[in-house]
Amino acid sequence: MPEQKLPDGPQTHPLVQTLQWLTSPLEYMEACAQRYGDIFTLRIGPVFKPQVFISNPQAMQQIFTTDPKLLDSGEPAGIKSPLLGRQSMLALEGKPHQRQRKLLTPPFHGERMLAYGELIPDITKQVTNQWQVGEPFSVLPSMQAISFQVILKAVFGLEEGVRYEKLKAVLIALLNPKTPILTALMFLFPVLARDLGPWSPWGIFIRRKQQIDELIYAEIRERKEQSDTSRTDILSLMMAAHDEAGEPMTDVELRDELITLLVAGHETTATALTWAFYWIHHLSEVREKLLQELDSLGENPDANAIFKAPYLNAVCSETLRLYPVAMLALNRVVKSPLDIMGYKFEPGTLIIPSIYLTHHREDLYPQPKQFKPERFLERQFAPYEYLPFGGGNRRCIGMAFALFEMKLVLATVLSQWQMELADSKPVQPVRKGALIGPAGGVRMVVTRRRAQNERVLETSSSSV
Numbered sequence: 001m002p003e004q005k006l007p008d009g010p011q012t013h014p015l016v017q018t019l020q021w022l023t024s025p026l027e028y029m030e031a032c033a034q035r036y037g038d039i040f041t042l043r044i045g046p047v048f049k050p051q052v053f054i055s056n057p058q059a060m061q062q063i064f065t066t067d068p069k070l071l072d073s074g075e076p077a078g079i080k081s082p083l084l085g086r087q088s089m090l091a092l093e094g095k096p097h098q099r100q101r102k103l104l105t106p107p108f109h110g111e112r113m114l115a116y117g118e119l120i121p122d123i124t125k126q127v128t129n130q131w132q133v134g135e136p137f138s139v140l141p142s143m144q145a146i147s148f149q150v151i152l153k154a155v156f157g158l159e160e161g162v163r164y165e166k167l168k169a170v171l172i173a174l175l176n177p178k179t180p181i182l183t184a185l186m187f188l189f190p191v192l193a194r195d196l197g198p199w200s201p202w203g204i205f206i207r208r209k210q211q212i213d214e215l216i217y218a219e220i221r222e223r224k225e226q227s228d229t230s231r232t233d234i235l236s237l238m239m240a241a242h243d244e245a246g247e248p249m250t251d252v253e254l255r256d257e258l259i260t261l262l263v264a265g266h267e268t269t270a271t272a273l274t275w276a277f278y279w280i281h282h283l284s285e286v287r288e289k290l291l292q293e294l295d296s297l298g299e300n301p302d303a304n305a306i307f308k309a310p311y312l313n314a315v316c317s318e319t320l321r322l323y324p325v326a327m328l329a330l331n332r333v334v335k336s337p338l339d340i341m342g343y344k345f346e347p348g349t350l351i352i353p354s355i356y357l358t359h360h361r362e363d364l365y366p367q368p369k370q371f372k373p374e375r376f377l378e379r380q381f382a383p384y385e386y387l388p389f390g391g392g393n394r395r396c397i398g399m400a401f402a403l404f405e406m407k408l409v410l411a412t413v414l415s416q417w418q419m420e421l422a423d424s425k426p427v428q429p430v431r432k433g434a435l436i437g438p439a440g441g442v443r444m445v446v447t448r449r450r451a452q453n454e455r456v457l458e459t460s461s462s463s464v
């Protein structure tokens with residue numbers, strides 16, 4: 001069979017392409033888009049397999065609406081991880097994937113979110129109360145602490161206590177290995193993943209994973225024994241859900257989804273929040289407008305009012321447009337011959353929807369490098385033009401939860417603290433694993449604590 005014709009792309013050695021992709025992904029994608037257009041092929045990754053990058057909105061719409069029987073993600077698209085497990089939504093495809101999504105969608109939507117309207121501000125206050133006026137600090141670790149605790153409490157439903165502390169400690173150790181490069185290599189090249197005893201890198205990983213699994217299974221067992229229908233955490237809702245055949249999720253499915261939600265939802269939300277703090281304090285007019293809107297909501301505004309605040313929404317949207325923390329959506333693999341943008345792709349071809357490149361199109365977002373929340377007040381973007389959470393059958397299941405959390409954390413911090421950037425130099429985006437984060441984690445300094453009644457006073461004096 002003749003080799004299929006793939007879109008053009010760099011002709012450099014795949015090793016060079018891989019290095020460029022690893023070290024400066026945004027610049028590399030932009031240079032390729034400039035030279036080859038909305039569709040190009042890179043040969044990158046452990047086996048240099050060709051990957052077709054796409055940033056054309058119509059093609060994006062096609063990708064998100066094509067039947068998953070023809071184009072899907074999951075293990076066949078190369079997404080698998082010994083940490084997440086084989087029942088993870090990320091690894092599954094086809095019917096089993098659809099089943100998991102059906103079971104998990106209700107807990108993540110609508111009214112359910114409001115149940116966390118007090119928990120998120122409480123955790124935010126607890127973490128930020130440790131900030132010291134006048135002492136520069138990095139924002140990212142505080143946001144990581146908040147998003148981590150939100151997941152343990154809202155998703156896992158854990159109360160503070162021995163199991164909470166143990167799980168927190170092992171998860172932190174597992175997610176922040178002492179040798180991150182070695183760990184990444186072991187995941188990329190399974191041949192390196194050998195248990196050479198309790199002190200070898202893989203041995204450490206395996207033992208930590210076992211500890212985590214034991215703690216999670218103990219929690220599930222306990223919940224089953226003491227069933228409590230008033231609980232609103234996501235694990236309880238998952239345990240109460242049944243599929244069309246009346247079957248509940250198995251313990252392994254519950255475990256794999258919990259870890260998936262933690263891994264997919266923790267660092268993403270923390271990084272997005274850190275970017276938001278940067279932009280809000282980098283541009284004084286954005287901060288002023290935002291404070292005015294938040295203050296106008298009165299003292300102790302309700303979570304729904306914060307969620308619906310238009311300027312706050314525009315700030316979060318623009319934050320996720322300019323540097324979408326997930327620069328790419330999940331790999332899709334062609335399963336049956338498929339025409340996209342005039343190319344006929346054969347089964348096995350990898351398609352990569354580039355969120356970053358789509359969000360930087362001049363025709364959609366004039367002056368794309370500028371932070372302008374007003375874009376989102378002036379017009380509405382289609383789901384294939386603005387896609388920080390991907391789309392179609394793989395669209396981020398935690399989208400509403402992440403936006404709710406971002407807005408509540410921002411509103412809580414901004415109403416309590418006056419802060420400024422510790423450094424006036426613009427912060428640059430850098431690769432953090434699969435994500436794009438702000439270099440240095442954004443250093444800030446708290447200048448003072450805002451008084452309890454300050455917001456009300458400011459609002460009334462501005463209305464005189």
Ligand code: HEM
Pocket residue numbers: 089090101155260261262264265266268269272320324325326328329330331388389390391392393394395396397398399401402
């Ligand atoms: C600002 C924060 C977040 C961003 C930017 C983000 C972005 C994304 C993106 C781009 C995808 C891939 C979608 C696609 O390929 O079409 C995704 C998938 C996913 N996200 Fe998020 N995410 C965020 C927060 C969360 C949270 C808080 C959770 C859960 C607690 C979560 C759970 C998931 C899961 C389970 C998937 C896989 C969905 C599937 O395979 O069907 N994410 N996310």
